[in-house]
Amino acid sequence: MTPLLSVRGLRAGYGGIPVLFQVDLEVGEGEIVALLGANGAGKTTTLRALSGMIPLMAGSVSLGAETVSGLPAQRLARLGIVHIPEGRGVFPSLEVDETLRLAAAMAGVPRRAVAGTVDEMYATFPSLAMRRGQAARHLSGGEQQMLALARGLIHRPRLLMIDEMSQGLAPTVVDALFALVATLPARGTSLLLVEQFVSRALALASRAYVLEKGEVGYAGSAAALAADESFVRGSYLGDAGTPAGMGGSRG
Numbered sequence: 001m002t003p004l005l006s007v008r009g010l011r012a013g014y015g016g017i018p019v020l021f022q023v024d025l026e027v028g029e030g031e032i033v034a035l036l037g038a039n040g041a042g043k044t045t046t047l048r049a050l051s052g053m054i055p056l057m058a059g060s061v062s063l064g065a066e067t068v069s070g071l072p073a074q075r076l077a078r079l080g081i082v083h084i085p086e087g088r089g090v091f092p093s094l095e096v097d098e099t100l101r102l103a104a105a106m107a108g109v110p111r112r113a114v115a116g117t118v119d120e121m122y123a124t125f126p127s128l129a130m131r132r133g134q135a136a137r138h139l140s141g142g143e144q145q146m147l148a149l150a151r152g153l154i155h156r157p158r159l160l161m162i163d164e165m166s167q168g169l170a171p172t173v174v175d176a177l178f179a180l181v182a183t184l185p186a187r188g189t190s191l192l193l194v195e196q197f198v199s200r201a202l203a204l205a206s207r208a209y210v211l212e213k214g215e216v217g218y219a220g221s222a223a224a225l226a227a228d229e230s231f232v233r234g235s236y237l238g239d240a241g242t243p244a245g246m247g248g249s250r251g
């Protein structure tokens with residue numbers, strides 16, 4: 001496995017107080033990696049630190065051969081690290097087409113190439129094409145998630161980090177989104193997935209990390225973790241776990 005993202009000794013937090021301690025993590029080229037853990041374990045904070053939304057308190061991050069620690073979010077996005085936040089973060093009043101054209105501009109797509117780039121996203125997400133003139137707030141939850149994905153994919157990311165993609169969505173919509181995400185490594189985008197839907201994430205990922213109170217409690221094969229009944233049943237996640245969202249134990 002050629003490493004794409006390498007994180008060593010990451011410490012990050014809020015207001016000078018760390019919530020992540022000594023986190024080591026890797027994502028290989030073309031790999032899908034799941035980042036799991038109980039509520040409050042530090043999953044979102046990890047993605048925020050890696051995408052430059054919050055500063056690193058210690059540690060190093062590299063993308064390919066390049067050290068990218070401490071670069072601002074916009075630079076990191078241009079280099080290929082893109083984060084789709086929990087709750088999707090779409091602007092409610094912007095139309096689908098405006099959202100995607102704005103994303104293309106932010107990604108540095110030359111003006112004459114914007115329409116073509118946006119059309120590529122409509123080819124990937126045909127239901128967005130049908131709603132191009134609608135404000136994001138009028139989209140369904142699944143469509144908003146597609147819009148958030150399309151906006152991220154416009155950057156042609158080398159690493160796409162998605163926080164709670166399936167949150168609040170119907171199972172058929174989740175199926176469609178997971179099927180799409182599964183095709184991304186073949187298009188040059190590796191994935192770091194934070195998911196409450198543990199069984200789905202483990203089915204897609206080759207490796208997984210489990211955060212426990214800001215430290216890596218497990219790093220290894222996703223299949224081995226999926227075979228660990230106590231983990232999948234949720235007891236591993238402790239009282240703060242979310243067995244209702246786990247899905248896997250019920251198939």
Ligand SMILES: Nc1ncnc2c1ncn2[C@@H]1O[C@H](COP(=O)(O)OP(=O)(O)OP(=O)(O)O)[C@@H](O)[C@H]1O
Nearest residue numbers: 014015019037038039040041042043044045046086
């Ligand atoms: N903006 C913030 N300011 C201060 N503390 C925060 C902030 N965001 C998160 N925290 C704290 O950092 C810790 C890790 O939170 P984080 O959101 O990274 O967890 P998580 O694993 O994503 O949880 P969840 O599964 O609930 O999304 C928690 O103790 C949380 O209260």
Ligand SMILES: [Mg+2]
Nearest residue numbers: 043044045086
């Ligand atoms: Mg979170």
